[in-house]
Amino acid sequence: MxxxxxxxxxxxxxxxxxxxxxxxxFAKGNYVQTFSTYGGARRGTPVTSSLRADSQPIxxxxxxxxxxxxxxxxxxxxxxxFLKLGAEDALVVVNSARSAASLPSLGNRRIIPVDGKxxxxxxxxxxxxxxxxxxAFVAKLDTPDIDTxxxxxxxxxxxxxxxxxxxxxxxxxxxxxxxEVLA
Amino acid sequence: MNAPAxxxxxxxxxxxHAVAWGVRLAAPDVAPLYPxxxxxxxxEKLIEFQSQNTFDAELLTPESEHSxxxxxxxxxxxxxxxxxxxxxxxxxxxxxxxHFAAGARxxxxxxxxxxxxxxxxxxxxxxxxxxxxxxxxxxxxYCENPQDSLDTVIQAFRIAETVNLPVMVNHDAxxxxxxxxxxxxxxxxTVKDFLPRQPRQIQLGDGSGRSxxxxxxxxxxxxxxxxxxAGMSLVEDLTAEVGRxxxxxxxxxxxxxxxxxxxxAEIVFVTMGSMTGTARIAVDTLxxxxxxxxxxxxxxxxxxxxxxxxxxxxxxxxxxxxxxxYSPGTGGVLHQELKSALFGMAGAPRLYGLLTGVGGVNVPxxxxxxxxxxxxxxxxxxxxxxxx
Numbered sequence: 001m002x003x004x005x006x007x008x009x010x011x012x013x014x015x016x017x018x019x020x021x022x023x024x025x026f027a028k029g030n031y032v033q034t035f036s037t038y039g040g041a042r043r044g045t046p047v048t049s050s051l052r053a054d055s056q057p058i059x060x061x062x063x064x065x066x067x068x069x070x071x072x073x074x075x076x077x078x079x080x081x082f083l084k085l086g087a088e089d090a091l092v093v094v095n096s097a098r099s100a101a102s103l104p105s106l107g108n109r110r111i112i113p114v115d116g117k118x119x120x121x122x123x124x125x126x127x128x129x130x131x132x133x134x135x136a137f138v139a140k141l142d143t144p145d146i147d148t149x150x151x152x153x154x155x156x157x158x159x160x161x162x163x164x165x166x167x168x169x170x171x172x173x174x175x176x177x178x179x180e181v182l183a
Numbered sequence: 184m185n186a187p188a189x190x191x192x193x194x195x196x197x198x199x200h201a202v203a204w205g206v207r208l209a210a211p212d213v214a215p216l217y218p219x220x221x222x223x224x225x226x227e228k229l230i231e232f233q234s235q236n237t238f239d240a241e242l243l244t245p246e247s248e249h250s251x252x253x254x255x256x257x258x259x260x261x262x263x264x265x266x267x268x269x270x271x272x273x274x275x276x277x278x279x280x281x282h283f284a285a286g287a288r289x290x291x292x293x294x295x296x297x298x299x300x301x302x303x304x305x306x307x308x309x310x311x312x313x314x315x316x317x318x319x320x321x322x323x324x325y326c327e328n329p330q331d332s333l334d335t336v337i338q339a340f341r342i343a344e345t346v347n348l349p350v351m352v353n354h355d356a357x358x359x360x361x362x363x364x365x366x367x368x369x370x371x372x373t374v375k376d377f378l379p380r381q382p383r384q385i386q387l388g389d390g391s392g393r394s395x396x397x398x399x400x401x402x403x404x405x406x407x408x409x410x411x412x413a414g415m416s417l418v419e420d421l422t423a424e425v426g427r428x429x430x431x432x433x434x435x436x437x438x439x440x441x442x443x444x445x446x447x448a449e450i451v452f453v454t455m456g457s458m459t460g461t462a463r464i465a466v467d468t469l470x471x472x473x474x475x476x477x478x479x480x481x482x483x484x485x486x487x488x489x490x491x492x493x494x495x496x497x498x499x500x501x502x503x504x505x506x507x508x509y510s511p512g513t514g515g516v517l518h519q520e521l522k523s524a525l526f527g528m529a530g531a532p533r534l535y536g537l538l539t540g541v542g543g544v545n546v547p548x549x550x551x552x553x554x555x556x557x558x559x560x561x562x563x564x565x566x567x568x569x570x571x
Binding site for chain 2: 019022029059060
C-alpha cells in the first residue's frame, strides 16, 4: 500500500493537491482513500492531507504514521515531528529554494527540495504552487504517469487550467533530470 | 465490509458527499438544514444539486438547528418525506425536539457527523454527541465508511417510514465525513423502486382539524410510549429485511450486526463506526499470528440488537468493547450497553470496556493488537479502561 502525507498551511492547496493525486491514482485503477485534518480551519494554520492507494479496498481508518512518501508545501513546516510520520527511507519532497543539505532531515529519509515558487512564477501562477509540487512529486514517486496527473489538474483546477498544467509538466520534467534543487 | 466493486457506477466521493448523493436519490420533499463543521459539505452538496435541478426538495435554512428540527417535525407531520443533517453542538441544540419528533412519530431521517462537543472546542471524531441522545426515541445507525453511509441513509427512509419513528444515521468526523473514496452510486430508478411512497396516516394538514401533541392524561401519555416500544421492537428484524432487500439490488450487505471471523473466535472486538475498519486489519494480523480473533460491528445501535449480540458472544472467552466516546461516571456507552445485554447470560465472555479514540485520538491497528495480547488472559475488570 502506498501511504502519502501532504502538509501545508491552510489556503496553500495541500488538500486540493491530495484530492487531485487521489483522483489520478483512482483513474489508474487503484482503490484510494484521502482525508484531511485541520485545527481551527483558519487560513495559515497547518493542514494535513493523508492519502492511501492500493489494489485492494482500503479498510483502515487511522492516521498514517509510516508514510511511503511526503510532500511539504512550506519548508518552515519541515521539522522532526513531521519527518517522524514518514517511514525510515521515506521520500520527502519539500517546497524550498534551499539545498537539501541545509534542510532538516532524519534517518535515511530522502529530502528533495523543489523550488515550487519559481516554477509557479514562470508559469504565471503567482504564489500558487500545488500543481508544480504535484508534478515534481509524481516524478519522484514514479506514479501516476504525468499525462494522467495533468488530465486531472486540467479537469479540476478552478482557474488558469493551462498554466497549472504547464507548471506541473515543467516540474515533472525538471525532476526527472535532476535530483538537486529544481529550477 | 461493503466496498464498492470497480464494475459499478463508482465515483470518488467523501463521506458527506456520499450522504448527499443518497439523499438526492431518496428524494425527500423537505430538507431543513443548518451548517456546522464537519457536516456542512452535506448541506453544500444538496444546495449544489438543487442549483443543477437534480434535487427538488424544499430546502429551508432557518436560524438554528432547533428551528431546523422544528421545521422537520412540522413538515413530516403533514406526510412529507423529510431529511436534515447536523453534528455535535447542533444535535445537542436539537435535544428537546428530538424527544418531540419521536413522540410525534415523525419518520424524519437525520444524518449526524460525530464530533466532540464543547467544552473545550474541537472538531474531532467522537460519538458521545449522538450516544448521549440514545434515550430520545430515535433509531440510531453507525457507519464505517462512505459507502456504508450512502447505503444506510437510503435504507433509513424505508425503516423510518415503515415504523413511523425517526432515524439518526451517524458517521465519524474526518475519518469518514472527509475521507474521499470510491463510492458506488445506485441508479435513480433502483432507489425509487426501493423507497416507494408509503401511504401514511397524515397528522396535520389533512383538513380534519385535529391537533398534534396536545396535552393528554397520564394513561394516554403512557400509551404513546407503549406504542413506541412496539414500534422499536420491529426495528431489528426490519433492518435485517431491508438490508437483504438492498443486497439483492447492490450485492452489498447491511445487517444490524456484522460478524467478521467470529466462528471460532476466542477474543472478539466489539465496536461501531470508523474504528471497525482498523479492527478488521488487527483481526487479520492476529489470525496470522495464530490468535483466534474476531470482530462484531454494531451498525444498529438503537434499538440495540441484544439477542443477536448474546448469540454472537455466547461461549466466547473474551470480548473487548472499543468505545470512541466517554460518558463521565460510567465509561464507554457501548460497554455499558453490552454489560446490560449480557447480564445473567451463561457462557458470557469476560468483557472489557476500552476507551479507545476518545476525542478523536489516533487508534492504529497495532494498538488493538496489543490490547488483544494484554487482555486475552487478564483478570476480570468491570471498570472502564483508558487506552493510551
